[in-house]
Amino acid sequence: MRVYHASFIEIKSPDTEHSRNFLDFGRGFYLTTIYDQAEKYAHRFIRRGKQAWINVYELNENWDNWSVREFPAYNDEWLDFVASCRAGKEVENYDLVIGGIANDRVIVTLDRYFEGTLSKEDTLGLLKYEKPNIQYCIRNEEMIKHCLSFIESVKL
Numbered sequence: 502m503r504v505y506h507a508s509f510i511e512i513k514s515p516d517t518e519h520s521r522n523f524l525d526f527g528r529g530f531y532l533t534t535i536y537d538q539a540e541k542y543a544h545r546f547i548r549r550g551k552q553a554w555i556n557v558y559e560l561n562e563n564w565d566n567w568s569v570r571e572f573p574a575y576n577d578e579w580l581d582f583v584a585s586c587r588a589g590k591e592v593e594n595y596d597l598v599i600g601g602i603a604n605d606r607v608i609v610t611l612d613r614y615f616e617g618t619l620s621k622e623d624t625l626g627l628l629k630y631e632k633p634n635i636q637y638c639i640r641n642e643e644m645i646k647h648c649l650s651f652i653e654s655v656k657l
Contacts, residue, residue: 572600601633
C-alpha cells in the first residue's frame with residue numbers, strides 16, 4: 502500500500518532513531534495512507550519557516566512475521582496505550598502499531614483527559630463521534646528495512 506510521511510527534509514532511508522519521544526504510539530516512524538493528512542501536517546513546517554516534504558513509500562502488507570497491534574477505533578484500549586506512550590511508560594513491544602491519530606480535534610479531548618478535567622468515560626464518550634484518521638507507526642528498524650520501500654519525495 503502507498504503511505505506518506507511529512508517532514509522538513511527528504512527521508513530516503515527512514516529509521517526510528519530520529520523519532521521524538523512521547524508520541525501517540527511511542528518512538529517509531531509514522532506514516533499515513535491519507536495524502537491530505539500528510540500534506541496538512543507538512544504545512545506546519547512551512548509555517549515555521551522550514552521546507553516541507555511529503556515522503557512517499559510502499560508498505561509491504563505481509564506482516565505474518567511481525568508483531569502488530571491494531572486499534573480499529575478510539576476506544577478504551579487505544580486511550581490506555583496512547584496515554585502510556587505519551588507519558589513515556591513502557592508498553593508492549595510491537596513492531597507495528599496501527600490506529601487513530603490524535604489530530605487537532607482529538608488532541609484537545611486527550612489534553613483534558615491527561616490534565617484530569619475529563620474522566621476516561623467522558624473522554625471516550627466524546628471520541629466516539631470522531632472517525633479515526635489511521636496512522637501506522639513502525640517501531641522496529643528491521644521491519645522498516647524489510648517492509649518499507651522509498652518511492653519519492655515531493656517538496657511542497
